[in-house]
Amino acid sequence: MISRVERTRLANWWWTVDRLMLAAIAVLMMTGIVLSLAASPAVATRIGLDAFYFVNRHALYLAPACLVMIAVSFLNHRQIRRLSLVVFIVCLAMTAATLVYGAEVKGARRWIVLAGINIQPSEFVKPAFVILISWLFAESTRKSDVPANTMALGLLISVVAILVLQPDFGQTMLIALVWGALFFMAGMRMVWMIGLAGTAAVGLAGAYLMVPHVRARISRFMDPSSGDTYQVSNAIESFVRGSWFGRGPGEGTVKRILPDSHADFVFAVAAEEFGIVLCLALVALFAFVVIRALQHAFRDEDPFTRFATAGLAILFGTQSAINMAVNLHLIPAKGMTLPFISYGGSSMISLAYGMGMLLALTRERPRAAMVTLERLPPELRTA
Amino acid sequence: MTEALPVADTPDTVAMAQPAQGEPWRRRVWRALLYGNADRHAKARGRIGLAMIAFTAVYAVIAGRLIVYAVTPDSHSGARSSAADAVATARPDILDRNGEILATDVKAASLFGEPKRLIDVDEAVELLTAVMPDLESKEVRERLANRKRGFAWLKREITPQQQRDIYRLGIPGIGFLNENKRTYPNGAEVAHLIGLVNVDNQGIAGIEKWLDGNGLAALHAAGLATDRLQEPVRLAVDLRVQHTVRDELIAARDKFKAKAAAGLVTDVRTGEILSMVSVPDFDPNNPKEASDPTRINRLTTGVFEMGSTFKALTIAMGLDSGKFTLNSMLDARASLRYGKFNIHDYHAQHRVLSLPEVFTYSSNIGTAKVALGMGVEHHKWFLKKMGQLDRLTTELPESAMPLVPKRWGELNTITIAFGHGLSVAPLQATMAVGALMNGGMMIPPTFLKRSEEDAQKLGVRVVRPETSAMMRYLMRLNAEKGSAKKVDVPGYYVGGKTGTAEKVVNGRYSKTKLLTTFMAVLPADKPRYLVTILLDEPQPTAETHGYATSGWNAAPTAAKIIARVAPMLGLEPRLDLPPADQLILANMKQAAR
Numbered sequence: 001m002i003s004r005v006e007r008t009r010l011a012n013w014w015w016t017v018d019r020l021m022l023a024a025i026a027v028l029m030m031t032g033i034v035l036s037l038a039a040s041p042a043v044a045t046r047i048g049l050d051a052f053y054f055v056n057r058h059a060l061y062l063a064p065a066c067l068v069m070i071a072v073s074f075l076n077h078r079q080i081r082r083l084s085l086v087v088f089i090v091c092l093a094m095t096a097a098t099l100v101y102g103a104e105v106k107g108a109r110r111w112i113v114l115a116g117i118n119i120q121p122s123e124f125v126k127p128a129f130v131i132l133i134s135w136l137f138a139e140s141t142r143k144s145d146v147p148a149n150t151m152a153l154g155l156l157i158s159v160v161a162i163l164v165l166q167p168d169f170g171q172t173m174l175i176a177l178v179w180g181a182l183f184f185m186a187g188m189r190m191v192w193m194i195g196l197a198g199t200a201a202v203g204l205a206g207a208y209l210m211v212p213h214v215r216a217r218i219s220r221f222m223d224p225s226s227g228d229t230y231q232v233s234n235a236i237e238s239f240v241r242g243s244w245f246g247r248g249p250g251e252g253t254v255k256r257i258l259p260d261s262h263a264d265f266v267f268a269v270a271a272e273e274f275g276i277v278l279c280l281a282l283v284a285l286f287a288f289v290v291i292r293a294l295q296h297a298f299r300d301e302d303p304f305t306r307f308a309t310a311g312l313a314i315l316f317g318t319q320s321a322i323n324m325a326v327n328l329h330l331i332p333a334k335g336m337t338l339p340f341i342s343y344g345g346s347s348m349i350s351l352a353y354g355m356g357m358l359l360a361l362t363r364e365r366p367r368a369a370m371v372t373l374e375r376l377p378p379e380l381r382t383a
Numbered sequence: 384m385t386e387a388l389p390v391a392d393t394p395d396t397v398a399m400a401q402p403a404q405g406e407p408w409r410r411r412v413w414r415a416l417l418y419g420n421a422d423r424h425a426k427a428r429g430r431i432g433l434a435m436i437a438f439t440a441v442y443a444v445i446a447g448r449l450i451v452y453a454v455t456p457d458s459h460s461g462a463r464s465s466a467a468d469a470v471a472t473a474r475p476d477i478l479d480r481n482g483e484i485l486a487t488d489v490k491a492a493s494l495f496g497e498p499k500r501l502i503d504v505d506e507a508v509e510l511l512t513a514v515m516p517d518l519e520s521k522e523v524r525e526r527l528a529n530r531k532r533g534f535a536w537l538k539r540e541i542t543p544q545q546q547r548d549i550y551r552l553g554i555p556g557i558g559f560l561n562e563n564k565r566t567y568p569n570g571a572e573v574a575h576l577i578g579l580v581n582v583d584n585q586g587i588a589g590i591e592k593w594l595d596g597n598g599l600a601a602l603h604a605a606g607l608a609t610d611r612l613q614e615p616v617r618l619a620v621d622l623r624v625q626h627t628v629r630d631e632l633i634a635a636r637d638k639f640k641a642k643a644a645a646g647l648v649t650d651v652r653t654g655e656i657l658s659m660v661s662v663p664d665f666d667p668n669n670p671k672e673a674s675d676p677t678r679i680n681r682l683t684t685g686v687f688e689m690g691s692t693f694k695a696l697t698i699a700m701g702l703d704s705g706k707f708t709l710n711s712m713l714d715a716r717a718s719l720r721y722g723k724f725n726i727h728d729y730h731a732q733h734r735v736l737s738l739p740e741v742f743t744y745s746s747n748i749g750t751a752k753v754a755l756g757m758g759v760e761h762h763k764w765f766l767k768k769m770g771q772l773d774r775l776t777t778e779l780p781e782s783a784m785p786l787v788p789k790r791w792g793e794l795n796t797i798t799i800a801f802g803h804g805l806s807v808a809p810l811q812a813t814m815a816v817g818a819l820m821n822g823g824m825m826i827p828p829t830f831l832k833r834s835e836e837d838a839q840k841l842g843v844r845v846v847r848p849e850t851s852a853m854m855r856y857l858m859r860l861n862a863e864k865g866s867a868k869k870v871d872v873p874g875y876y877v878g879g880k881t882g883t884a885e886k887v888v889n890g891r892y893s894k895t896k897l898l899t900t901f902m903a904v905l906p907a908d909k910p911r912y913l914v915t916i917l918l919d920e921p922q923p924t925a926e927t928h929g930y931a932t933s934g935w936n937a938a939p940t941a942a943k944i945i946a947r948v949a950p951m952l953g954l955e956p957r958l959d960l961p962p963a964d965q966l967i968l969a970n971m972k973q974a975a976r
Contacts, residue, residue, distance in 0.1 A: 046502075140418075141423050141424075149413065149417060181434065184430055185427050185430045185431055185434070186418070186423070186427065187418045187423035187426040187427055187430075188417055188418060189416075189417065189418060192417060234499075236452070237499070239449070239452035239453075240452055240455050242453075243453055244453050253500050253555055253556070254500075256500075256502055256555050257500065257502060257555075271449075271452070275453075276449050276450070276452060276453040279449050280446055280449055280450075283442055283445050283446050283449065284446075286442065287438065287439070287442040290438050290442075291435055291438060291439065294431055294434055294435045294438065295435070297431050298428060298431045298432060298435065301424075303424075303427070306427060306431070307427075310431055310434065314434065314438075317438050317441075321438070321441045321442065321445065324445045325441075325444075325445060328445060328448045328449065328452070330444065330445070330448055
């Protein structure tokens, strides 16, 4: 079936896709199931559900997620852009709809019920947004009739506006960060970069001064004794208790206390039960996926492919890094899921969609023409 | 090839580095403003490289932090393990002289809580108190309520059944630590002797405390005492003798309605204490009883005016000096007048008494005259030599200082001669009488097993062997003819001296509140054991014809004890022995020749 001799579509895919990255993602997905077994029964029984409710759902979501990822990785670049445009428009509309129809959970309206399924549409906005922005920045690098920069800014503002209204500061931050990173990679001058960084700083300072819970979180981070650091101090304790090799499966106690042990604090649960060695392995997996994707972006000559690959990698990497850093008390608490490990249906499918695109974008293409061009001396190239 | 490869649709890289020629000027300005005129292709490459470095750095920091946590010692369980150290300390077994276990360690679980880990304090308290109703729910709640605490004891030393029940509750944050619980299988039998431990298994009284003071505490501190294979400590006490003595003392205390009863059995040749009982005593398994002041050990912690038993010391002093002999005559016709005081005899004979008669009639006047004949300074010197003026230190940490008169004049010498005016611990008096019996060697008493050779090395000569022989003769004579007739258990050639002291009540000697003592030596010709009996405020009964003196209560008690104990101690009964003047005195004279 997968043979180099007979170039079927599957064979073609198999021999061009980045198999190592695929393997890394698969391992992450499997680890997610195992850690869900460790972390979620405690949460499920606490809120009165069947002990394996979350495990079952986690496993259940994995099937469509795999399907989405593989299917998307078959797409070519144009199809990716078109799909992203559709996904972006539909999901942004749904995100807007959550403001009106969404149920309020913990003070935010992020969820919408569609055909009996709870969906967090903002999750799907993220990867689609990255593709669209990458395309716009790629357009901005060449002679084009598209007002790329203006549109990129417009997109950002529209997305951020809706997310802030929800409110979902975590996603807002993530999207703004990826946007800024892509703008930066597109070659923005340092002056602007400094300006952007300044704006971000002013924004954070503003949030610190104006929004009470942001202020509380930061001051708690700076001085743990100032307030209730229950979650984070318990998370830290679970790392210390776990030590190198962990207490063993089922031996964790912190998971019973952490309200979000199956979502935001699954990393800490992993540390307590399976040890820091496993955590280091997870870090290595994430780092591997991110660095390898960035390497692809580094090598790729096509601006859109480069930006999109880098953008998706940064999205993935930032999300994982923030989650782990919060778990380890390196940065103030911020709700962010650990990609493929934390529980969450929408997040899982959206990640699969994003990683599917990453795999599609990093598939090997005939580069002979480009290589030849590259080898030409610059004066000839510009002629 | 069935389908085209996913080729980037506009691989127009050349344009990237090219300044846009045909675009409107406004956009060109924009572009220049935003991006500058650099090679954007190269810039993008460089900045992606930067992103790679940044991510590598971020992940490295995360990994670094993980490693820091991995090598951080678990401070929390550290606190717990130090608590475990403090409680899990093993103690050596304590055995009696025949290897019977007097004290041993039993593993017991203790319940603790980790407030930090608890999910629902109220639920936990409710469940725990349901299983263990004796748990004070308010106190437990208080201990668990402080969320910052990592460790709180809830109940020490619970039963295996309770542990199972709590285990089944499955409350997170509630756990057990195995502790060594000290148990005393014989209960109160040896209470005063071995003492007891506190809840942390540290000795707080008796031999247990002595163990701590002799290296065990240091071992604990070094964390080495957890070894279960510690050398057991072998005591001098004989559990069988101890039980018999206690049994008889309890019976005597009941019979004579005494406040307290106490008894000692010592080996006069080695100084070993084979039995020490003071009832009421306590069960060391129930430490609450131990702090009751009425249950003190009257033999070491209490000091008493020993009464007539002290006369043995006075007579020995006189005989040892050579100033008095068994043939000395002492005038007891009239009471002894000293200043405004009149000294009477209890069994007044109103005649001149020989020295043996002074002893057997327990004449206060005669004894006082012996002491006066030796002089105050000699009397003091002799009692000091006999260890009656200083605190007696043994393995037991509990010891009382004798109450010695500050100014010791002739009147003091007169009263002390017959056992009033100087309060000593009964063990102290027993040690001195033991020295008079065993040939004249003062051997410090011990609760540990000791061989005769070791005892000889420790012994100090205090009286001549002849004095000792004469004293044994007097003791035996007293059992044959004197006040100790009731104690003459056939076959064991017992000698003894009674003592009845009036207790001081409100600064005056009381006629009704008595302390009766009895000291018996067996066998009197070849002394092995000394039995001391003490009854605190015995009451007269119909059987004693209204008397409450030693001869009516302490002496019969001693006799009962001797009858039961002597066979256990391996003494063979010897019947039809000649009287004391033939067996002891004649032998002495023979030896002297």
